[in-house]
Every structure is written in structure tokens, then in C-alpha cells.
Amino acid sequence: MKVKSKGARLAVLAALFVASTAQAADALTIDVHRDANCGCCKKWISHLEANGFQVIDHVEHDMTSVKQRLGVAPRLASCHTAVIDGKFVEGHVPAAQVIELSKRNDLVGIAVPGMPAGSPGMEAGGTQHAYQVTGLTKAGTDQVIADYPTK
């Protein structure tokens, strides 16, 4: 009797473990929309994959309308636009902030506007420009999520 209940408890623990790992795998799936000729977009995809993301790659003909559809404010625009958990990821955002975004429900998206040298996918022979990861709140205001390079 005692052994049986211990077994049942282990089974519950095992089921919980499977459920939580399945959830983690879901959270790391990301859709990336990009232009066919965008080389830095592919390099950013490699950065995500190296950090455990499962990337679904979408080649688009009109990125401007993709950005409009996904709610990317023009001031935040860069090259590629990704979507995770219904929220946009615009430009060369480091993986750490993409993971943070997936846990934040006060934001509709995050962005690294433009294409700063030294951001993931924009490596240029060690050149490192300062840049910020900007969050767009549900209220429509910008919020600084991270500053690079980190000190």
C-alpha cells in the first residue's frame, strides 16, 4: 500500500514534468517574417536557434504591410518582424529580451529600431554601437527594456 502510493506520487510528478517541458518548448517557438534577400535576417534566425528557439521562417514580398498588420509602429521599424505568443519582435533583438517578452503581458511587442552594428545578426568585425531594446506597451508608449552593450 505504501509503495503503491509512492508510485502514484511519482507518476504525478512525471506528468507535471512533461507538461512543464512541453510548455517551455511552446514558448520558444517563434515565427519570423523576412524579405528573401535579407542576409542579416538569416543571421538573426541563427542567433535564435543557437539560443534554443524553434524558428518558423516566412519569406515575404511586402514587409511594410506585414509590419502594419502586426502593429509595429513606424518609429520602431527594422528589417525582419517576428511574432511570439501574439506579440511582435522587430529587428535584431537579443534572445534574452525575446524570452522576457514571452513572459510580459503588459507589452504588445519589442524592437531594436534600425540595424545597429554589433546587435545579434549585425556583427561587423567587432564594431559595437550602443542601442536599446524598446518595448511598446498596450497603452502605446515606449519603454526601455534593455541597454546594450551591457556593462
Ligand SMILES: [Cu+2]
Ligand atoms: Cu537586419
